[in-house]
Amino acid sequence: MKTLIVYSSKSGNTRKLAEAVYDFLPGENFLRTVEEKPDSSGYDFIVVGFWLQGGKADPESLEYLATIAPGNLFLFATHGASASSQHAQKAIQEAKELVSSSKVLGTFNCQGEVKKEFLAKVQQKDPQPPWVKDAPGAVGHPDGSDIANLQSELERAVTMLRAEK
Numbered sequence: 001m002k003t004l005i006v007y008s009s010k011s012g013n014t015r016k017l018a019e020a021v022y023d024f025l026p027g028e029n030f031l032r033t034v035e036e037k038p039d040s041s042g043y044d045f046i047v048v049g050f051w052l053q054g055g056k057a058d059p060e061s062l063e064y065l066a067t068i069a070p071g072n073l074f075l076f077a078t079h080g081a082s083a084s085s086q087h088a089q090k091a092i093q094e095a096k097e098l099v100s101s102s103k104v105l106g107t108f109n110c111q112g113e114v115k116k117e118f119l120a121k122v123q124q125k126d127p128q129p130p131w132v133k134d135a136p137g138a139v140g141h142p143d144g145s146d147i148a149n150l151q152s153e154l155e156r157a158v159t160m161l162r163a164e165k
């Protein structure tokens, strides 16, 4: 299996998960940043990880997702919002819509610690963005149990991929 893992990360949370994907998946894995705009054709599996900015995937990832060659995909996101929040679910849903000609075999949402200085700034806003109330719960994430949960979702996706072949 040949897998392309592409991620965007400003403060390291999404990179941590992308590296865990790289270490975990069997076969030949290629780890690239979204800034490198890697050609996504010729892979059995493509994993894209992004962080949320303004309720959406970060702008570079939005741009990249729209260029992906149709294939078998897995999407994951890190964010200050809780993983089950409408905010985080809507963002992953919107990312899925950008890759509608691909098959999305799985998704994973994960809280990611928000930089203290940035959080202090957004906490001053009135009204506060909807995710800010969840952000204290993101401290220390992603952690080992987030990585284990991501691995389970990946395993499920890879099983589906193999069943198709």
Ligand SMILES: Cc1cc2nc3c(=O)[nH]c(=O)nc-3n(C[C@H](O)[C@H](O)[C@H](O)COP(=O)(O)O)c2cc1C
Binding pocket: 008, 009, 010, 011, 012, 013, 014, 015, 051, 052, 053, 054, 055, 056, 078, 079, 080, 081, 087, 111, 112, 113, 114, 115, 118, 129, 131
């Ligand atoms: C400029 C900026 C905007 C953000 N906007 C959101 C947002 O809309 N929703 C959210 O849940 N988290 C938001 N966050 C929190 C980040 O998505 C979160 O900390 C993420 O894990 C950062 O990933 P990274 O470490 O890979 O850069 C924002 C953070 C920054 C710095």
